[in-house]
Amino acid sequence: MIRETWDELETGEKVGRMMFKSVRFADDQALFSQSARGLPALDDTLYKRCEENGMRIKDKKTKAMRFYKPSRASKLRLKSSATALRCVISFIVNSGDAASEKAGLGVLVSIERHSQSRPVGFRASVWQYLLHFNRPTLFEMDRKNRQQWIKDVLAKQIVDTYLPWKGSQIAGCDVEHIEGKKDNFASTTYAITIRLRKGEGGSEEYLSQSLFLKFIVDEQVVREALHSENQFHNEIMWYSKVVPRFDSLIKEAGIRDWNCDIFPKCFYAYYDVDDAVVALEDLRPKKFQLGDRYCLDVKHVEKALETIARSHALAYKWREVDGESFNEVAGSFKESTLNEQLDDTLKACNSRVMKALEKDPAYKDRLLKFQEITVNPYKLMRFFAKPKNNLATLCHGDFCRNNMLFSEGSENGNSTVDIKLIDFQTVRYASPAIDLSFFFFLSTTPEFRAKEFDRLFDLYHNTLLKTLKALSPKEKPEYIKNLENVFSLQAFKDDFAKHAVYGYFITAFFLPVMLVDDKTREEMSQLWEANDDRHVEMLANMGGENVTKQLVETLKEVLDRGYWPILENKV
Template sequence: MTSDNPEKWIRSVLVPRLLKSDVFQEASVLRTEVKALETMKDNFASEMYEINFLLSREGEDKNISLILKLMSEDEITRKQMQSEKQFFNEIHFYSSVKPLFSSQTSFPHLKSAFDNMFPTCIYSHYNEKEPQSFEDAVLVMKNLKVHGFQLGNRTSLDFDHFALAVQSLGRFHAFSYYLKEQDPDKFRNVIEKPIRETTYTPQNIEICNNGLKISQNRVLNALRTTHSIDNPYVTRLLKILERKTYDLLTDLVTPQEPLAVLCHGDFLRNNVLFRYEDGKPVEMKFIDFQTIRYASPAIDLSLLLCMNSTHELREKHFHELLKVYHTSLRKTLAALLGKPEGELHPCYNFETFLADFRRHAVYGYIITVMFLPVMFADPADLSELVKLSWEEQVAPENIELSLRLGGENATRALVSLTEDLIEMQYL
């Protein structure tokens, strides 16, 4: 029976289910606390709750903290975000993909390194009969916050954060190549085929073409104030704008063999958590697998490097970070295959990877142009914008709100990114 009160349902229905898991084995529950979490800034598609338990086991008290993700109660948000598909993808990742990848290696240190990159999922449920309410798509994970994990800086990351993130990404992508070599049929059946498209669907064609065009024109107009019409920055951006954005993006996410991998799909600073020692990041975990896709590894890499870097970091470390990623990938893949790196297939060499990255780097740029202003946005403007449907956001009367989002700081950051990527020949 459906409840219209999520918190009441959590206490009366979900908590008893959780108490049957191994986490609570032979323990008495002394206290349960449920509280809603504020998610507007970094998570638009889900309702988040923290559930805290005080347990007694063998005469000792222990606290256990969990994070609960439910579909948004707002029907418009669920429709816009295609929440049913997003929750299917994430639950599929934790229930099928992650266990499969983890089970592929007989080397304990590789299995441990892989498992440690993700939160521990202790419960999931998905109603295949087209989920309609918060009860129909549920994901519960251990709360990484209590172990010291937290988000990095909202608008940019430094080299130490980037290096740790791309090293982890290289390890993650290596498991795709390993499974494709060892059991391509299993890879297709478990990893590739079940994934549901959440972004590039017919309902989003006009949103992509109109919304992203508006954002790109913001950059173009800013460039024209300081550069002539025949300046390379201007002409290159005009060339990108010639194609309809939806068509370009769908081409970019179409898998191209042999380098396609399972991508996180939304690899940004708000979807990775860091643990620190003496102020430096020493460990990283991936979160939020709602938009996983099978595509070029550059889909993940370009998004992180475009959205979360500064001009100074790109100037000093962009190419170096690509090498850090690739070195981690090759080292992990060679270890999984039990062979020296020199015996890996030539398709895994740096030159081939870099050529693939150059073909796909525009993906991260296009998405960044659309969403970076949100990172710089004044909370009042952001609150006003998220009340509108996507169709309303690109309506003429609301375009000015989109264009001013994030102010001059966002515009300067986007212009700098555009100039840097063109200089480096990634656009």
């Protein structure tokens, strides 16, 4: 059996050499030109070459057309045409016929050998691809097999690709599945501890690093409902494109007293149409944990606002110094939360609050106006989520207590709070009020906001302006004055007033889920996962009078403060 497998692989390598030469030109045309004709040409060429050499394919139209969109062809910064070809063949050789698949693996081996500047051993390459293509996708694996795959394959990939660990040997690896849906329902998560050995003989050094692994959630219905592929695309874009650019802006400005440690360190990220994994620093050993489930105290609110202000300011600076690259990245984030299926749910949640407030005659006229504005909540939310002016920035998109970790400490006898922002799966280019209204309404109480809102909004603005100035150390006074005019406190207040209803709707949807017991939350999740319409009615009544009262106070605040969106006939 081993001999037969090896013969098929060697035959495949010969086919691979021919294919590599035959399709290189078509490959280059497909991926590095503006022409929309390139991808069909590549598909046709690959199909003909495989057919000529007895490699069976299920469908002439390969998944290359799905994976490489013509409109994005010129934007793919692939290292070589061989890399692109390897990706495309990986889709078409999986025909279900063992001999054809093994021959296809040989094709990949050939490409690997011909495209790398540093030769890769033939047998090592063969078994690397056997491991990859003879496994199911990650979400199809059972837990035991996935944990073994993490140990045997993923740990090595992380070590090989993370530059500071290059050349290290894995001395040990432990994997733990992290249970629970209460605060982490959008991912399947594992903790992994990798023990590394560097050097040889008497100069050996040892290192142990704990990582937090995020995979696309296992349940298919949840994957589809949450648009999990889009969410992971966004998170990988954030860690691979945004954080490095933020870090370079901080270094270029010579800032020493803070850096990008407001985000977890990313060690590895992988994404394709079937699988995705992100490996982040495990913050639990550093005592980071979620804050109170509802109603953060003032010191945690202050820290959160200061941190998001820095993130927003860094995005403004990036847009100023390199608008082209900023716009390319900002335009690449995918919609992952707002879909038409939400419309009925948002209507039901809003109706719950409005019916309760109708009992107060003081709000009758304003409530009628609000009802008219919010008749199509889905379209309204999509309108809020679009950039409209120069205050638009890169928003976290899900900026609430669930997506920030805190660590308590002390310095000179005073208590301190450190923070990390996590879960960048719903990033969007939009008004900063998308983050601010979401955070204020969902993570603080109406009583807290009545006392602290204006001061805390000023804190956010002052931190943002201070950050922008720190990022511009060599600019002249005229520049700073213009900065203060463009990003004035009044401009942010006006912008918040136009978008705050976004945060109200999010709160009407999420607050009931946050304030009920685990059993009730699980029942609602089961109905939702089963696509049972009863989950809408259940959500609209969840939490009883206590939740309704808090949501009514939030809507009163919206109406009392005059948070009316200017729709400009676009909704």
